[in-house]
Amino acid sequence: MTGDTARVGVPDVVHAAALCAAMAAWLAVMGGSRPSRRARALLTDGGERTPGGERWWRARGWIEGRLRGRWEWLCLPVASVPAVLGQSVLPLLAGAAAVPLARRWLLKRRSREEREARANGVVDLCGALVGELRAGREPGEALLVAVRGSDGMGETGFRVAAAARFGGDVPRALVQAAEIPGLGGLAGVAACWRVAVGSGAGLAAGLGRLESALRAERRQRDELRAQLAGAWSTVGVLALLPVLGLGLGAALGADPLTVLLHSTVGLVCLVTGGLLEACGLFWAARIVRSGEAV
Incomplete structure:
Protein backbone atom coordinates (compact mmCIF):
# COMPACT_ATOMS: atom_id res chain seq x y z
CA MET A 1 0.00 0.00 0.00
CA THR A 2 2.87 2.32 0.83
CA GLY A 3 4.52 1.57 -2.51
CA ASP A 4 1.29 2.37 -4.36
CA THR A 5 1.01 5.64 -2.49
CA ALA A 6 4.59 6.53 -3.35
CA ARG A 7 4.07 5.67 -7.01
CA VAL A 8 0.97 7.85 -7.11
CA GLY A 9 2.61 10.71 -5.24
CA VAL A 10 5.68 11.12 -7.43
CA PRO A 11 3.78 12.00 -10.65
CA ASP A 12 1.63 14.41 -8.66
CA VAL A 13 4.74 16.15 -7.37
CA VAL A 14 6.21 16.29 -10.88
CA HIS A 15 2.97 17.68 -12.31
CA ALA A 16 2.82 20.30 -9.55
CA ALA A 17 6.44 21.28 -10.16
CA ALA A 18 5.81 21.55 -13.90
CA LEU A 19 2.73 23.69 -13.29
CA CYS A 20 4.69 25.98 -10.95
CA ALA A 21 7.49 26.32 -13.53
CA ALA A 22 5.02 27.21 -16.27
CA MET A 23 3.29 29.77 -14.02
CA ALA A 24 6.64 31.31 -13.08
CA ALA A 25 7.58 31.67 -16.74
CA TRP A 26 4.20 33.20 -17.56
CA LEU A 27 4.49 35.73 -14.72
CA ALA A 28 8.01 36.60 -15.82
CA VAL A 29 6.97 37.24 -19.41
CA MET A 30 3.68 39.01 -18.69
CA GLY A 31 4.91 40.87 -15.63
CA GLY A 32 3.63 44.22 -16.87
CA SER A 33 -0.01 43.31 -17.48
CA ARG A 34 -2.77 43.96 -14.98
CA PRO A 35 -3.88 40.33 -14.44
CA SER A 36 -0.30 39.24 -13.82
CA ARG A 37 0.20 42.06 -11.32
CA ARG A 38 -2.83 40.80 -9.41
CA ALA A 39 -1.56 37.25 -9.54
CA ARG A 40 1.87 38.36 -8.42
CA ALA A 41 0.32 40.29 -5.52
CA LEU A 42 -1.55 37.17 -4.41
CA LEU A 43 1.51 34.95 -4.71
CA THR A 44 4.00 37.32 -3.10
CA ASP A 45 1.78 39.59 -0.94
CA GLY A 46 2.45 42.59 -3.14
CA GLY A 47 5.96 41.61 -4.10
CA GLU A 48 7.59 44.44 -2.11
CA ARG A 49 7.67 44.07 1.67
CA THR A 50 7.67 40.37 2.33
CA PRO A 51 10.71 38.09 1.99
CA GLY A 52 8.82 36.14 -0.68
CA GLY A 53 8.26 39.36 -2.63
CA GLU A 54 11.94 40.27 -2.37
CA ARG A 55 12.91 36.84 -3.63
CA TRP A 56 10.46 37.24 -6.52
CA TRP A 57 11.94 40.56 -7.60
CA ARG A 58 15.49 39.24 -7.21
CA ALA A 59 14.65 36.18 -9.34
CA ARG A 60 12.93 38.30 -11.98
CA GLY A 61 15.90 40.67 -12.07
CA TRP A 62 18.23 37.72 -12.55
CA ILE A 63 16.07 36.39 -15.40
CA GLU A 64 15.91 39.81 -17.07
CA GLY A 65 19.69 40.15 -16.76
CA ARG A 66 20.24 36.79 -18.42
CA LEU A 67 17.65 37.22 -21.16
CA ARG A 68 18.48 40.91 -21.85
CA GLY A 69 15.03 41.52 -23.28
CA ARG A 70 14.93 38.31 -25.33
CA TRP A 71 11.85 36.96 -23.56
CA GLU A 72 10.93 34.74 -26.49
CA TRP A 73 13.58 32.22 -25.40
CA LEU A 74 11.38 31.33 -22.44
CA CYS A 75 9.41 29.22 -24.92
CA LEU A 76 12.13 26.57 -24.64
CA PRO A 77 12.01 26.02 -20.84
CA VAL A 78 8.21 26.13 -20.94
CA ALA A 79 8.19 23.53 -23.72
CA SER A 80 10.64 21.38 -21.77
CA VAL A 81 7.97 20.77 -19.10
CA PRO A 82 5.63 18.71 -21.36
CA ALA A 83 8.71 17.23 -23.06
CA VAL A 84 9.92 15.81 -19.74
CA LEU A 85 6.47 14.74 -18.59
CA GLY A 86 5.62 13.14 -21.93
CA GLN A 87 9.14 11.83 -22.58
CA SER A 88 9.14 13.18 -26.13
CA VAL A 89 11.16 15.68 -28.11
CA LEU A 90 8.11 17.00 -30.00
CA PRO A 91 7.23 19.69 -27.41
CA LEU A 92 10.80 20.98 -27.60
CA LEU A 93 10.52 21.22 -31.39
CA ALA A 94 7.24 23.07 -31.01
CA GLY A 95 8.85 25.41 -28.48
CA ALA A 96 11.73 26.11 -30.86
CA ALA A 97 9.24 26.85 -33.65
CA ALA A 98 7.36 29.20 -31.30
CA VAL A 99 10.47 31.32 -30.60
CA PRO A 100 10.30 33.43 -33.82
CA LEU A 101 6.53 33.80 -33.44
CA ALA A 102 6.94 34.98 -29.86
CA ARG A 103 9.71 37.36 -30.97
CA ARG A 104 7.44 38.85 -33.60
CA TRP A 105 4.62 39.28 -31.09
CA LEU A 106 6.94 40.90 -28.53
CA LEU A 107 8.37 43.27 -31.15
CA LYS A 108 4.88 44.34 -32.20
CA ARG A 109 3.91 44.84 -28.58
CA ARG A 110 7.05 46.88 -27.90
CA SER A 111 6.45 48.94 -31.03
CA ARG A 112 2.87 49.65 -29.96
CA GLU A 113 4.01 50.73 -26.50
CA GLU A 114 6.68 53.02 -27.96
CA ARG A 115 4.15 54.51 -30.37
CA GLU A 116 1.72 55.23 -27.54
CA ALA A 117 4.53 56.71 -25.42
CA ALA A 226 -11.23 48.99 -21.70
CA GLN A 227 -14.37 47.82 -23.49
CA LEU A 228 -12.37 45.26 -25.47
CA ALA A 229 -10.62 43.91 -22.38
CA GLY A 230 -13.37 41.31 -21.97
CA ALA A 231 -12.90 40.15 -25.54
CA TRP A 232 -9.16 39.75 -25.03
CA SER A 233 -9.87 37.79 -21.85
CA THR A 234 -12.05 35.45 -23.91
CA VAL A 235 -9.18 34.96 -26.35
CA GLY A 236 -6.88 34.12 -23.44
CA VAL A 237 -9.36 31.61 -22.03
CA LEU A 238 -9.60 29.94 -25.45
CA ALA A 239 -5.82 29.68 -25.53
CA LEU A 240 -5.70 28.03 -22.09
CA LEU A 241 -8.54 25.55 -22.63
CA PRO A 242 -6.34 22.81 -24.19
CA VAL A 243 -3.88 23.09 -21.29
CA LEU A 244 -6.72 22.85 -18.79
CA GLY A 245 -8.04 19.81 -20.66
CA LEU A 246 -4.67 18.09 -20.38
CA GLY A 247 -4.50 18.88 -16.68
CA LEU A 248 -8.03 17.60 -16.13
CA GLY A 249 -7.22 14.37 -17.96
CA ALA A 250 -4.10 13.87 -15.85
CA ALA A 251 -6.08 14.56 -12.68
CA LEU A 252 -8.63 11.89 -13.66
CA GLY A 253 -5.87 9.30 -13.90
CA ALA A 254 -5.38 9.30 -17.65
CA ASP A 255 -2.07 9.96 -19.37
CA PRO A 256 -2.96 12.40 -22.17
CA LEU A 257 0.64 13.32 -23.02
CA THR A 258 1.59 9.70 -23.65
CA VAL A 259 -1.46 9.20 -25.86
CA LEU A 260 -0.84 12.40 -27.81
CA LEU A 261 2.92 12.02 -28.23
CA HIS A 262 3.40 8.26 -28.57
CA SER A 263 0.52 7.02 -30.73
CA THR A 264 -0.50 7.63 -34.33
CA VAL A 265 -4.07 8.60 -33.45
CA GLY A 266 -2.81 10.90 -30.73
CA LEU A 267 -0.38 12.64 -33.07
CA VAL A 268 -3.12 13.16 -35.64
CA CYS A 269 -5.40 14.60 -32.96
CA LEU A 270 -2.57 16.78 -31.64
CA VAL A 271 -1.72 18.25 -35.06
CA THR A 272 -5.36 18.73 -36.01
CA GLY A 273 -6.25 20.29 -32.69
CA GLY A 274 -3.19 22.53 -32.76
CA LEU A 275 -4.06 23.82 -36.22
CA LEU A 276 -7.67 24.43 -35.26
CA GLU A 277 -6.58 26.17 -32.05
CA ALA A 278 -4.16 28.40 -33.97
CA CYS A 279 -6.81 29.28 -36.56
CA GLY A 280 -9.35 30.04 -33.85
CA LEU A 281 -6.97 32.27 -31.90
CA PHE A 282 -5.88 34.07 -35.06
CA TRP A 283 -9.46 34.71 -36.12
CA ALA A 284 -10.58 35.84 -32.65
CA ALA A 285 -7.57 38.15 -32.30
CA ARG A 286 -8.24 39.58 -35.75
CA ILE A 287 -11.84 40.36 -34.80
CA VAL A 288 -10.76 42.13 -31.62
CA ARG A 289 -8.02 44.10 -33.40
CA SER A 290 -10.51 45.20 -36.05
CA GLY A 291 -12.61 46.56 -33.19
CA GLU A 292 -9.59 48.45 -31.84
CA ALA A 293 -8.94 49.97 -35.25
CA VAL A 294 -12.45 51.46 -35.51
Missing part, protein backbone atom coordinates in the same frame (compact mmCIF):
# COMPACT_ATOMS: atom_id res chain seq x y z
CA ARG A 118 5.44 59.05 -28.28
CA ALA A 119 1.79 60.04 -28.71
CA ASN A 120 1.54 60.82 -25.00
CA GLY A 121 4.74 62.84 -25.32
CA VAL A 122 3.14 64.97 -28.03
CA VAL A 123 0.16 65.69 -25.75
CA ASP A 124 2.49 66.65 -22.91
CA LEU A 125 4.52 68.81 -25.29
CA CYS A 126 1.41 70.73 -26.36
CA GLY A 127 0.34 71.26 -22.76
CA ALA A 128 3.79 72.44 -21.68
CA LEU A 129 4.10 74.69 -24.73
CA VAL A 130 0.76 76.32 -24.03
CA GLY A 131 1.76 76.92 -20.43
CA GLU A 132 5.09 78.50 -21.40
CA LEU A 133 3.48 80.73 -24.04
CA ARG A 134 0.85 81.95 -21.60
CA ALA A 135 3.63 82.64 -19.10
CA GLY A 136 5.06 85.18 -21.56
CA ARG A 137 7.89 83.27 -23.24
CA GLU A 138 8.73 83.64 -26.91
CA PRO A 139 7.64 80.69 -29.14
CA GLY A 140 11.19 79.45 -29.76
CA GLU A 141 12.17 79.64 -26.10
CA ALA A 142 8.87 78.09 -25.03
CA LEU A 143 9.43 75.20 -27.44
CA LEU A 144 12.91 74.57 -26.00
CA VAL A 145 11.57 74.45 -22.45
CA ALA A 146 8.60 72.27 -23.45
CA VAL A 147 10.80 69.77 -25.30
CA ARG A 148 13.13 69.45 -22.31
CA GLY A 149 10.19 68.82 -19.99
CA SER A 150 8.31 66.26 -22.13
CA ASP A 151 9.00 62.53 -22.15
CA GLY A 152 8.67 60.19 -25.11
CA MET A 153 10.09 62.52 -27.76
CA GLY A 154 13.62 61.12 -27.70
CA GLU A 155 16.02 62.24 -30.45
CA THR A 156 13.14 63.78 -32.39
CA GLY A 157 12.64 66.31 -29.64
CA PHE A 158 16.31 67.28 -29.77
CA ARG A 159 16.08 67.86 -33.53
CA VAL A 160 13.04 70.12 -33.10
CA ALA A 161 14.74 71.92 -30.23
CA ALA A 162 17.85 72.43 -32.36
CA ALA A 163 15.74 74.01 -35.12
CA ALA A 164 14.17 76.36 -32.59
CA ARG A 165 17.49 77.22 -30.91
CA PHE A 166 19.50 77.99 -34.05
CA GLY A 167 16.79 79.71 -36.07
CA GLY A 168 15.91 76.81 -38.33
CA ASP A 169 12.63 75.98 -40.00
CA VAL A 170 10.63 74.81 -36.99
CA PRO A 171 7.44 73.84 -38.91
CA ARG A 172 9.46 71.78 -41.36
CA ALA A 173 11.24 69.99 -38.50
CA LEU A 174 7.88 69.30 -36.87
CA VAL A 175 6.41 67.93 -40.11
CA GLN A 176 9.40 65.64 -40.62
CA ALA A 177 9.08 64.41 -37.04
CA ALA A 178 5.36 63.78 -37.55
CA GLU A 179 6.22 61.02 -40.05
CA ILE A 180 7.42 58.85 -37.15
CA PRO A 181 4.65 56.53 -35.85
CA GLY A 182 3.03 58.06 -32.79
CA LEU A 183 4.17 61.63 -33.50
CA GLY A 184 1.42 62.49 -35.97
CA GLY A 185 0.15 65.22 -33.63
CA LEU A 186 3.27 67.26 -34.38
CA ALA A 187 1.79 67.99 -37.81
CA GLY A 188 -0.94 69.94 -36.01
CA VAL A 189 1.70 71.78 -33.98
CA ALA A 190 3.46 72.71 -37.25
CA ALA A 191 0.19 74.00 -38.73
CA CYS A 192 -0.51 76.12 -35.66
CA TRP A 193 3.06 77.45 -35.81
CA ARG A 194 2.74 78.45 -39.49
CA VAL A 195 -0.61 80.18 -38.92
CA ALA A 196 0.71 82.05 -35.89
CA VAL A 197 3.85 83.23 -37.70
CA GLY A 198 2.06 84.09 -40.95
CA SER A 199 -1.03 85.85 -39.66
CA GLY A 200 -0.08 86.76 -36.12
CA ALA A 201 -2.85 84.62 -34.64
CA GLY A 202 -2.51 83.39 -31.09
CA LEU A 203 -0.28 80.31 -31.01
CA ALA A 204 -1.34 79.39 -27.49
CA ALA A 205 -5.02 79.28 -28.40
CA GLY A 206 -4.45 77.02 -31.38
CA LEU A 207 -2.19 74.69 -29.43
CA GLY A 208 -4.73 74.61 -26.62
CA ARG A 209 -7.43 73.36 -28.99
CA LEU A 210 -4.99 70.86 -30.49
CA GLU A 211 -4.12 69.56 -27.00
CA SER A 212 -7.82 69.13 -26.17
CA ALA A 213 -8.38 67.19 -29.41
CA LEU A 214 -5.38 64.92 -28.76
CA ARG A 215 -6.46 64.27 -25.19
CA ALA A 216 -10.00 63.44 -26.35
CA GLU A 217 -8.56 61.01 -28.91
CA ARG A 218 -6.40 59.34 -26.27
CA ARG A 219 -9.35 59.11 -23.88
CA GLN A 220 -11.48 57.52 -26.61
CA ARG A 221 -8.71 55.01 -27.33
CA ASP A 222 -8.42 54.11 -23.65
CA GLU A 223 -12.19 53.67 -23.33
CA LEU A 224 -12.28 51.43 -26.39
CA ARG A 225 -9.42 49.35 -25.03
Whole structure:
Protein backbone atom coordinates (compact mmCIF):
# COMPACT_ATOMS: atom_id res chain seq x y z
CA MET A 1 0.00 0.00 0.00
CA THR A 2 2.87 2.32 0.83
CA GLY A 3 4.52 1.57 -2.51
CA ASP A 4 1.29 2.37 -4.36
CA THR A 5 1.01 5.64 -2.49
CA ALA A 6 4.59 6.53 -3.35
CA ARG A 7 4.07 5.67 -7.01
CA VAL A 8 0.97 7.85 -7.11
CA GLY A 9 2.61 10.71 -5.24
CA VAL A 10 5.68 11.12 -7.43
CA PRO A 11 3.78 12.00 -10.65
CA ASP A 12 1.63 14.41 -8.66
CA VAL A 13 4.74 16.15 -7.37
CA VAL A 14 6.21 16.29 -10.88
CA HIS A 15 2.97 17.68 -12.31
CA ALA A 16 2.82 20.30 -9.55
CA ALA A 17 6.44 21.28 -10.16
CA ALA A 18 5.81 21.55 -13.90
CA LEU A 19 2.73 23.69 -13.29
CA CYS A 20 4.69 25.98 -10.95
CA ALA A 21 7.49 26.32 -13.53
CA ALA A 22 5.02 27.21 -16.27
CA MET A 23 3.29 29.77 -14.02
CA ALA A 24 6.64 31.31 -13.08
CA ALA A 25 7.58 31.67 -16.74
CA TRP A 26 4.20 33.20 -17.56
CA LEU A 27 4.49 35.73 -14.72
CA ALA A 28 8.01 36.60 -15.82
CA VAL A 29 6.97 37.24 -19.41
CA MET A 30 3.68 39.01 -18.69
CA GLY A 31 4.91 40.87 -15.63
CA GLY A 32 3.63 44.22 -16.87
CA SER A 33 -0.01 43.31 -17.48
CA ARG A 34 -2.77 43.96 -14.98
CA PRO A 35 -3.88 40.33 -14.44
CA SER A 36 -0.30 39.24 -13.82
CA ARG A 37 0.20 42.06 -11.32
CA ARG A 38 -2.83 40.80 -9.41
CA ALA A 39 -1.56 37.25 -9.54
CA ARG A 40 1.87 38.36 -8.42
CA ALA A 41 0.32 40.29 -5.52
CA LEU A 42 -1.55 37.17 -4.41
CA LEU A 43 1.51 34.95 -4.71
CA THR A 44 4.00 37.32 -3.10
CA ASP A 45 1.78 39.59 -0.94
CA GLY A 46 2.45 42.59 -3.14
CA GLY A 47 5.96 41.61 -4.10
CA GLU A 48 7.59 44.44 -2.11
CA ARG A 49 7.67 44.07 1.67
CA THR A 50 7.67 40.37 2.33
CA PRO A 51 10.71 38.09 1.99
CA GLY A 52 8.82 36.14 -0.68
CA GLY A 53 8.26 39.36 -2.63
CA GLU A 54 11.94 40.27 -2.37
CA ARG A 55 12.91 36.84 -3.63
CA TRP A 56 10.46 37.24 -6.52
CA TRP A 57 11.94 40.56 -7.60
CA ARG A 58 15.49 39.24 -7.21
CA ALA A 59 14.65 36.18 -9.34
CA ARG A 60 12.93 38.30 -11.98
CA GLY A 61 15.90 40.67 -12.07
CA TRP A 62 18.23 37.72 -12.55
CA ILE A 63 16.07 36.39 -15.40
CA GLU A 64 15.91 39.81 -17.07
CA GLY A 65 19.69 40.15 -16.76
CA ARG A 66 20.24 36.79 -18.42
CA LEU A 67 17.65 37.22 -21.16
CA ARG A 68 18.48 40.91 -21.85
CA GLY A 69 15.03 41.52 -23.28
CA ARG A 70 14.93 38.31 -25.33
CA TRP A 71 11.85 36.96 -23.56
CA GLU A 72 10.93 34.74 -26.49
CA TRP A 73 13.58 32.22 -25.40
CA LEU A 74 11.38 31.33 -22.44
CA CYS A 75 9.41 29.22 -24.92
CA LEU A 76 12.13 26.57 -24.64
CA PRO A 77 12.01 26.02 -20.84
CA VAL A 78 8.21 26.13 -20.94
CA ALA A 79 8.19 23.53 -23.72
CA SER A 80 10.64 21.38 -21.77
CA VAL A 81 7.97 20.77 -19.10
CA PRO A 82 5.63 18.71 -21.36
CA ALA A 83 8.71 17.23 -23.06
CA VAL A 84 9.92 15.81 -19.74
CA LEU A 85 6.47 14.74 -18.59
CA GLY A 86 5.62 13.14 -21.93
CA GLN A 87 9.14 11.83 -22.58
CA SER A 88 9.14 13.18 -26.13
CA VAL A 89 11.16 15.68 -28.11
CA LEU A 90 8.11 17.00 -30.00
CA PRO A 91 7.23 19.69 -27.41
CA LEU A 92 10.80 20.98 -27.60
CA LEU A 93 10.52 21.22 -31.39
CA ALA A 94 7.24 23.07 -31.01
CA GLY A 95 8.85 25.41 -28.48
CA ALA A 96 11.73 26.11 -30.86
CA ALA A 97 9.24 26.85 -33.65
CA ALA A 98 7.36 29.20 -31.30
CA VAL A 99 10.47 31.32 -30.60
CA PRO A 100 10.30 33.43 -33.82
CA LEU A 101 6.53 33.80 -33.44
CA ALA A 102 6.94 34.98 -29.86
CA ARG A 103 9.71 37.36 -30.97
CA ARG A 104 7.44 38.85 -33.60
CA TRP A 105 4.62 39.28 -31.09
CA LEU A 106 6.94 40.90 -28.53
CA LEU A 107 8.37 43.27 -31.15
CA LYS A 108 4.88 44.34 -32.20
CA ARG A 109 3.91 44.84 -28.58
CA ARG A 110 7.05 46.88 -27.90
CA SER A 111 6.45 48.94 -31.03
CA ARG A 112 2.87 49.65 -29.96
CA GLU A 113 4.01 50.73 -26.50
CA GLU A 114 6.68 53.02 -27.96
CA ARG A 115 4.15 54.51 -30.37
CA GLU A 116 1.72 55.23 -27.54
CA ALA A 117 4.53 56.71 -25.42
CA ARG A 118 5.44 59.05 -28.28
CA ALA A 119 1.79 60.04 -28.71
CA ASN A 120 1.54 60.82 -25.00
CA GLY A 121 4.74 62.84 -25.32
CA VAL A 122 3.14 64.97 -28.03
CA VAL A 123 0.16 65.69 -25.75
CA ASP A 124 2.49 66.65 -22.91
CA LEU A 125 4.52 68.81 -25.29
CA CYS A 126 1.41 70.73 -26.36
CA GLY A 127 0.34 71.26 -22.76
CA ALA A 128 3.79 72.44 -21.68
CA LEU A 129 4.10 74.69 -24.73
CA VAL A 130 0.76 76.32 -24.03
CA GLY A 131 1.76 76.92 -20.43
CA GLU A 132 5.09 78.50 -21.40
CA LEU A 133 3.48 80.73 -24.04
CA ARG A 134 0.85 81.95 -21.60
CA ALA A 135 3.63 82.64 -19.10
CA GLY A 136 5.06 85.18 -21.56
CA ARG A 137 7.89 83.27 -23.24
CA GLU A 138 8.73 83.64 -26.91
CA PRO A 139 7.64 80.69 -29.14
CA GLY A 140 11.19 79.45 -29.76
CA GLU A 141 12.17 79.64 -26.10
CA ALA A 142 8.87 78.09 -25.03
CA LEU A 143 9.43 75.20 -27.44
CA LEU A 144 12.91 74.57 -26.00
CA VAL A 145 11.57 74.45 -22.45
CA ALA A 146 8.60 72.27 -23.45
CA VAL A 147 10.80 69.77 -25.30
CA ARG A 148 13.13 69.45 -22.31
CA GLY A 149 10.19 68.82 -19.99
CA SER A 150 8.31 66.26 -22.13
CA ASP A 151 9.00 62.53 -22.15
CA GLY A 152 8.67 60.19 -25.11
CA MET A 153 10.09 62.52 -27.76
CA GLY A 154 13.62 61.12 -27.70
CA GLU A 155 16.02 62.24 -30.45
CA THR A 156 13.14 63.78 -32.39
CA GLY A 157 12.64 66.31 -29.64
CA PHE A 158 16.31 67.28 -29.77
CA ARG A 159 16.08 67.86 -33.53
CA VAL A 160 13.04 70.12 -33.10
CA ALA A 161 14.74 71.92 -30.23
CA ALA A 162 17.85 72.43 -32.36
CA ALA A 163 15.74 74.01 -35.12
CA ALA A 164 14.17 76.36 -32.59
CA ARG A 165 17.49 77.22 -30.91
CA PHE A 166 19.50 77.99 -34.05
CA GLY A 167 16.79 79.71 -36.07
CA GLY A 168 15.91 76.81 -38.33
CA ASP A 169 12.63 75.98 -40.00
CA VAL A 170 10.63 74.81 -36.99
CA PRO A 171 7.44 73.84 -38.91
CA ARG A 172 9.46 71.78 -41.36
CA ALA A 173 11.24 69.99 -38.50
CA LEU A 174 7.88 69.30 -36.87
CA VAL A 175 6.41 67.93 -40.11
CA GLN A 176 9.40 65.64 -40.62
CA ALA A 177 9.08 64.41 -37.04
CA ALA A 178 5.36 63.78 -37.55
CA GLU A 179 6.22 61.02 -40.05
CA ILE A 180 7.42 58.85 -37.15
CA PRO A 181 4.65 56.53 -35.85
CA GLY A 182 3.03 58.06 -32.79
CA LEU A 183 4.17 61.63 -33.50
CA GLY A 184 1.42 62.49 -35.97
CA GLY A 185 0.15 65.22 -33.63
CA LEU A 186 3.27 67.26 -34.38
CA ALA A 187 1.79 67.99 -37.81
CA GLY A 188 -0.94 69.94 -36.01
CA VAL A 189 1.70 71.78 -33.98
CA ALA A 190 3.46 72.71 -37.25
CA ALA A 191 0.19 74.00 -38.73
CA CYS A 192 -0.51 76.12 -35.66
CA TRP A 193 3.06 77.45 -35.81
CA ARG A 194 2.74 78.45 -39.49
CA VAL A 195 -0.61 80.18 -38.92
CA ALA A 196 0.71 82.05 -35.89
CA VAL A 197 3.85 83.23 -37.70
CA GLY A 198 2.06 84.09 -40.95
CA SER A 199 -1.03 85.85 -39.66
CA GLY A 200 -0.08 86.76 -36.12
CA ALA A 201 -2.85 84.62 -34.64
CA GLY A 202 -2.51 83.39 -31.09
CA LEU A 203 -0.28 80.31 -31.01
CA ALA A 204 -1.34 79.39 -27.49
CA ALA A 205 -5.02 79.28 -28.40
CA GLY A 206 -4.45 77.02 -31.38
CA LEU A 207 -2.19 74.69 -29.43
CA GLY A 208 -4.73 74.61 -26.62
CA ARG A 209 -7.43 73.36 -28.99
CA LEU A 210 -4.99 70.86 -30.49
CA GLU A 211 -4.12 69.56 -27.00
CA SER A 212 -7.82 69.13 -26.17
CA ALA A 213 -8.38 67.19 -29.41
CA LEU A 214 -5.38 64.92 -28.76
CA ARG A 215 -6.46 64.27 -25.19
CA ALA A 216 -10.00 63.44 -26.35
CA GLU A 217 -8.56 61.01 -28.91
CA ARG A 218 -6.40 59.34 -26.27
CA ARG A 219 -9.35 59.11 -23.88
CA GLN A 220 -11.48 57.52 -26.61
CA ARG A 221 -8.71 55.01 -27.33
CA ASP A 222 -8.42 54.11 -23.65
CA GLU A 223 -12.19 53.67 -23.33
CA LEU A 224 -12.28 51.43 -26.39
CA ARG A 225 -9.42 49.35 -25.03
CA ALA A 226 -11.23 48.99 -21.70
CA GLN A 227 -14.37 47.82 -23.49
CA LEU A 228 -12.37 45.26 -25.47
CA ALA A 229 -10.62 43.91 -22.38
CA GLY A 230 -13.37 41.31 -21.97
CA ALA A 231 -12.90 40.15 -25.54
CA TRP A 232 -9.16 39.75 -25.03
CA SER A 233 -9.87 37.79 -21.85
CA THR A 234 -12.05 35.45 -23.91
CA VAL A 235 -9.18 34.96 -26.35
CA GLY A 236 -6.88 34.12 -23.44
CA VAL A 237 -9.36 31.61 -22.03
CA LEU A 238 -9.60 29.94 -25.45
CA ALA A 239 -5.82 29.68 -25.53
CA LEU A 240 -5.70 28.03 -22.09
CA LEU A 241 -8.54 25.55 -22.63
CA PRO A 242 -6.34 22.81 -24.19
CA VAL A 243 -3.88 23.09 -21.29
CA LEU A 244 -6.72 22.85 -18.79
CA GLY A 245 -8.04 19.81 -20.66
CA LEU A 246 -4.67 18.09 -20.38
CA GLY A 247 -4.50 18.88 -16.68
CA LEU A 248 -8.03 17.60 -16.13
CA GLY A 249 -7.22 14.37 -17.96
CA ALA A 250 -4.10 13.87 -15.85
CA ALA A 251 -6.08 14.56 -12.68
CA LEU A 252 -8.63 11.89 -13.66
CA GLY A 253 -5.87 9.30 -13.90
CA ALA A 254 -5.38 9.30 -17.65
CA ASP A 255 -2.07 9.96 -19.37
CA PRO A 256 -2.96 12.40 -22.17
CA LEU A 257 0.64 13.32 -23.02
CA THR A 258 1.59 9.70 -23.65
CA VAL A 259 -1.46 9.20 -25.86
CA LEU A 260 -0.84 12.40 -27.81
CA LEU A 261 2.92 12.02 -28.23
CA HIS A 262 3.40 8.26 -28.57
CA SER A 263 0.52 7.02 -30.73
CA THR A 264 -0.50 7.63 -34.33
CA VAL A 265 -4.07 8.60 -33.45
CA GLY A 266 -2.81 10.90 -30.73
CA LEU A 267 -0.38 12.64 -33.07
CA VAL A 268 -3.12 13.16 -35.64
CA CYS A 269 -5.40 14.60 -32.96
CA LEU A 270 -2.57 16.78 -31.64
CA VAL A 271 -1.72 18.25 -35.06
CA THR A 272 -5.36 18.73 -36.01
CA GLY A 273 -6.25 20.29 -32.69
CA GLY A 274 -3.19 22.53 -32.76
CA LEU A 275 -4.06 23.82 -36.22
CA LEU A 276 -7.67 24.43 -35.26
CA GLU A 277 -6.58 26.17 -32.05
CA ALA A 278 -4.16 28.40 -33.97
CA CYS A 279 -6.81 29.28 -36.56
CA GLY A 280 -9.35 30.04 -33.85
CA LEU A 281 -6.97 32.27 -31.90
CA PHE A 282 -5.88 34.07 -35.06
CA TRP A 283 -9.46 34.71 -36.12
CA ALA A 284 -10.58 35.84 -32.65
CA ALA A 285 -7.57 38.15 -32.30
CA ARG A 286 -8.24 39.58 -35.75
CA ILE A 287 -11.84 40.36 -34.80
CA VAL A 288 -10.76 42.13 -31.62
CA ARG A 289 -8.02 44.10 -33.40
CA SER A 290 -10.51 45.20 -36.05
CA GLY A 291 -12.61 46.56 -33.19
CA GLU A 292 -9.59 48.45 -31.84
CA ALA A 293 -8.94 49.97 -35.25
CA VAL A 294 -12.45 51.46 -35.51
